[in-house]
Amino acid sequence: MTVRTRADLAQLPGYVPGRTIPGAIKLASNEVSAGPLPSVVAAIATAATNVNRYPDSAATDLVSRLAAKLGVEPAQLAVGCGSVTLCQQLVQATCGEADEVLFPWRSFEAYPLIVQVVGAGQVRVPLTESHALDLDAMAAAITPATRLVFVCTPNNPTGTALRREEIERFIDAVPEHVLVVLDEAYREFVDDPEVPDGVEVAKAQWAKGRDNVAVLRTFSKAYGLAGLRVGYCVAPDAVAEVLRKVYVPFSVNAVAQAAAIASLEAEDELMARCAEIVAERARVRGELLAAGYEIPETQGNFVWLPLGERTAEFNEHCLSHKVVVRAFVGDGARVTIGEPAENDAFLAAARSFQH
Numbered sequence: 340m341t342v343r344t345r346a347d348l349a350q351l352p353g354y355v356p357g358r359t360i361p362g363a364i365k366l367a368s369n370e371v372s373a374g375p376l377p378s379v380v381a382a383i384a385t386a387a388t389n390v391n392r393y394p395d396s397a398a399t400d401l402v403s404r405l406a407a408k409l410g411v412e413p414a415q416l417a418v419g420c421g422s423v424t425l426c427q428q429l430v431q432a433t434c435g436e437a438d439e440v441l442f443p444w445r446s447f448e449a450y451p452l453i454v455q456v457v458g459a460g461q462v463r464v465p466l467t468e469s470h471a472l473d474l475d476a477m478a479a480a481i482t483p484a485t486r487l488v489f490v491c492t493p494n495n496p497t498g499t500a501l502r503r504e505e506i507e508r509f510i511d512a513v514p515e516h517v518l519v520v521l522d523e524a525y526r527e528f529v530d531d532p533e534v535p536d537g538v539e540v541a542k543a544q545w546a547k548g549r550d551n552v553a554v555l556r557t558f559s560k561a562y563g564l565a566g567l568r569v570g571y572c573v574a575p576d577a578v579a580e581v582l583r584k585v586y587v588p589f590s591v592n593a594v595a596q597a598a599a600i601a602s603l604e605a606e607d608e609l610m611a612r613c614a615e616i617v618a619e620r621a622r623v624r625g626e627l628l629a630a631g632y633e634i635p636e637t638q639g640n641f642v643w644l645p646l647g648e649r650t651a652e653f654n655e656h657c658l659s660h661k662v663v664v665r666a667f668v669g670d671g672a673r674v675t676i677g678e679p680a681e682n683d684a685f686l687a688a689a690r691s692f693q694h
């Protein structure tokens with residue numbers, strides 16, 4: 340007799356994280372290569388002395404600092420164990436079995452998995468030829484069953500970002516009972532002034548009485564805390580409230596809360612680090628273009644190489660050069676911008692690939 344588990348999970352592939360290979364350069368997970376700042380390590384060490392106590396489940400201090408920074412009410416925030424968990428909470432909070440989540444594809448790997456785990460339906464809308472979100476097609480794909488739309492900007496893995504008018508036109512086209520979630524995991528790497536701050540977009544919509552726009556952010560990427568798992572959602576009160584209801588109690592741990600607060604206090608230093616990554620991004624993309632690669636314009640801390648059928652071969656070639664990239668076989672490779680020397684190692688590998 341075997342335990343009865345959900346039959347629909349049998350076909351579900353597991354989430355595939357970027358590989359870590361000892362001795363190799365890891366450019367596979369969009370992490371920041373530099374380690375945590377000394378001030379953040381100190382906050383982590385202090386918090387470690389108190390881990391016999393449960394964390395503040397409401398993350399009160401972190402939430403109030405985020406509210407002040409973003410110009411929203413604490414009631415308009417929900418924290419999560421990484422923004423990937425908030426993606427799951429958003430689906431749980433909006434969808435039952437008969438409901439659907441719409442998202443672009445290719446986009447963040449976790450969307451299809453989460454939607455299936457929660458047990459909702461999913462609709463994937465292909466990207467445009469230029470690897471960008473096809474918002475017109477997404478608007479057209481909304482059905483009476485749609486409850487939630489993920490809009491990943493900059494898009495992981497292609498790097499393309501949406502402009503203000505495009506986003507606003509899209510929101511106007513979405514029925515008001517459908518939640519639009521701007522997933523801005525890479526917001527801090529945006530340097531194109533035409534790409535709006537999603538929180539400002541959301542606040543402007545709320546002011547117009549449109550309470551169906553929310554924004555996801557994370558401490559994993561620009562703030563360098565991927566290992567500690569903290570993200571947050573800026574949302575209209577009613578949405579933030581249901582997100583808190585589906586929150587697994589205590590899942591944002593005390594060390595993570597302390598590290599996130601210390602990172603907000605060291606924001607200038609961390610943003611200066613992001614600016615260096617953005618400069619490296621321009622250099623890496625420029626050199627890849629010069630070497631004859633097609634590379635979409637990118638606003639994330641990564642570049643996308645749409646290599647199609649040659650992706651697996653490119654991946655092996657990079658591995659033989661001790662550089663780990665993220666290959667989506669048959670589609671393309673995503674390569675994180677690391678430290679200059681790491682990027683040089685990747686560029687050397689890319690130049691020696693017969694593409």
Ligand SMILES: *Cc1c(COP(=O)(O)O)cnc(C)c1O
Pocket residue numbers: 369420421422423424447491495522524556557558559560565568569570
């Ligand atoms: C990395 C990423 C996240 C999630 O990051 P967490 O580590 O779970 O906070 C969410 N969305 C996108 C698009 C990402 O690339």
